[in-house]
Structures are given as structure tokens and as C-alpha cells.
Amino acid sequence: MDDRLRVKAEELQPQIVDFTQRLIQTRSISGEEGAIARLIQDEMRKLGYDEVLTDPAGNVIGILRGRGQGETIMFNCHMDHVSEGNLADWEYEPYGGTVAGGWVHGRGASDVKGAIASQVYGVYLLKALGIELQGDVILTFVIDEEPGDMWGMKHLCQDWLNRPVSLVVLGEATSLDIYLGHRGRLEMELIGRGKMSHSSAPWLGVNAVTKMAPVITKLDELSRSLPEDDVLGKSTLSVTHISCQPGWGSTVPDICRVWVDRRYLPSESTEEVVNQFKQAVAECQAADPDINVECRIRQLAHTSYTGISETEQLLKQPYLVPQDNPYVQKVVKALQDIGQNPSFGVWDFGTDGSYTAHVLGIPTIGYAPGEEEYAHRPTDRVRIDFLIKAAVGNAAICRAVAGCYPKEV
Ligand SMILES: [Zn+2]
Structure with missing residues (x-):
């Protein structure tokens, strides 16, 4: 079973890399996420997600339905990124999505377009292998994270997320480690x-x-x-x-x-x-x-790309999920079972996880292929082997939290 996930992910590597490249080639500065929102929706529809939709603010949602009576897990990435800055500082074209030396290069690769690809394809691995879950898997891609006030995430949670969620997995850079919070x-x-x-x-x-x-x-x-x-x-x-x-x-x-x-x-x-x-x-x-x-x-x-205008306070509360939280422990075991050996860490920067963890009280962790040292820099890049490992890891996390149907095979 575990090996099937890895084998399938490796088989899908060309598609995963291609999707990462297309995400990078679709410039999506905060407030201008319309094109990338369409790209992500089209990809999830093509892959056969059970439901693909947007909320009024323009956040994108994809759902893989379970057979019922399981817990819901939510994945999350932001769709926006910071500006490319000075073009002369870039070795690779910022919106080229160039593949070179085992990396995909370009603005947003590490923060967080590589993670978007590994979430969309990681959850798809389960479907491709015919692995059914008990609970639902929700993928959420929000607008306007980079300005720093959680405006997109707030809208997603207030306007759409009307159900209990057991665990949120953020795609902010963790180098495949498990991050538990930030200041x-x-x-x-x-x-x-x-x-x-x-x-x-x-x-x-x-x-x-x-x-x-x-x-x-x-x-x-x-x-x-x-x-x-x-x-x-x-x-x-x-x-x-x-x-x-x-x-x-x-x-x-x-x-x-x-x-x-x-x-x-x-x-x-x-x-x-x-x-x-x-x-x-x-x-x-x-x-x-x-x-x-x-x-x-x-x-x-x-102002969102869908035309909603609002003013928000630049405030994010600190949060830290304890290492012995039962969902954190489930994730650790699921990743160890597929041969990954994640350490625990925390981000230096803040994330939208402050909304789900602090405001809603949902255990919120980070697990992603990006590496913090490349975020917001002209060296922005993501490792291709990490993209594939993160996809396998995301699928394994879904099984551990949402549960297999019938029960663990
Ligand atoms: Zn980010």
C-alpha cells in the first residue's frame, strides 16, 4: 500500500512538475489571483475532484468526498505571492517555471506554488489508486495572504467553512518537516x-x-x-x-x-x-x-479580484500546537510509515494558520516541499524530489486523519 503511493507519485512526476511550472507561469500578485484561481480549479476538475468551487471572495475549494462517518482534513495554501523585485537579481526568469538541476525555479516556487501542486496531486493519488476514505478531504486555496492580515482565510472560514475540521495542513515552506506554529x-x-x-x-x-x-x-x-x-x-x-x-x-x-x-x-x-x-x-x-x-x-x-472591498487590521495571533497533540502524532506516524523522518519546527514568519489555530481552535500544522530560505528571494525554487515526496506524504496524512474505507487495509 505505502509503496503504491510512491510508485504512483513517481509515475505522475511529469504532470506534477508541469502543473508547478504552469502555476509559476501564472503571475498572481495579491489582489490579482483570478487567473491562478481558474488554473487550479481546471486542474482539480480534470483530476475528477468531487466538488470544485469558489467562495464570494474568490478563494478556491476542492473536495474529495469520503464514504461518511470519518473526520474532515483541510489542506491550505495561499494563491498570491510577493513581487519579483529587481529582475537583474534573478538567474532564472521569475515567471518562466524553468526546470534545471532538479529544481523548478521561479517566483512563488517555494512559497507556495510547489505546495499547491503537491496538495492537489497528493490528494489525487488516493483517487488514482482507488483508495477510499471515510472522511472528506478539503483543499483550500486563498487570496491575499501575503499582505499579512489573513483577510482571504477569514472570508473562507466565515463565508464557506461551515463544518468541523480535525486538522489543517498548511503548504507554507517546511522542507518536509512538520511545523507547529509561529510568533x-x-x-x-x-x-x-x-x-x-x-x-x-x-x-x-x-x-x-x-x-x-x-x-x-x-x-x-x-x-x-x-x-x-x-x-x-x-x-x-x-x-x-x-x-x-x-x-x-x-x-x-x-x-x-x-x-x-x-x-x-x-x-x-x-x-x-x-x-x-x-x-x-x-x-x-x-x-x-x-x-x-x-x-x-x-x-x-x-479589494479581491472578485470585487469585494474591505479594511482589515494587520494582526495575527501567535500559536503553537503541542507535539503530543493526537493529530500531530498521527501525522508523524503516517510519514514515518512511508519512510519519511520529519523533525518538528516553527516558522520565523506568520501564516494564515493563526486564523484556523487561534481563532477557530483547529490543530494546524505545516508540511510542504518548499524551503524557507528561498521564500521571497530571487533564488526562489522548489526541489522536484521534494514535490513528489510531499505529494506522497499528503496522501498518507489524509489516510491517517480521514481514515481508510474499509478500515485500514
Ligand atoms: Zn507563504
């Missing part, structure tokens, strides 16, 4: 207000930029005293953006806007983290009453 992330926006004047007479104004300087220094001090966790790593704070208005050379600016990326641990509450910013500002204001800075979690405006 939380919020983006803070500080808006400093001053008074505009001609820069030849600065005494008539209040410079919003220079009044922001002590606040930034205070935050930098705070960043050096943040807690650390053995598993999830260090709590961090990074100033990522500064801008001012009006930004004219002859004018003292009256607005200064600063964005701060804050990664935090389960031991720190979101409220506590937000209050740290307010406290830092209050201390600065106590020393200089001309400092007038408002702090809030930054909001991001989205």
Missing part, C-alpha cells in the same frame, strides 16, 4: 502631529518628524528587553517605515507616520503589546508636551 505579528502605526510652518521660520511650527525621534529611540530601547521563548524564539520589534507630510523641502512637516513590525510570543497578550507602545509614547510626552503621537494597529484596505 504573533502586529503592525503598529504611529501618527505624530505637529504644526506646519515655513522651514525658514521653524519656531512658528512644531516639527512632527523631530518630535517622533525620541519615540523611536524609546521603542529601540524596548526592543532590547523583550522576552524569548525556547521554541518560538525571540519577541522582536522593527521600525519598518517612516514618512511625513507634506514632505516639501521648504516646509516643517506637520505629520509623521511610522510603521512598526512587532513579533510576539504566546506569553505576551495582544493588549499588553499594544499598551507597550502607548506607554512608550506617554513617557516621551511626559518629557516633552509638544509630542503628540497616536498609536493604533495598522489597517489595510483590500
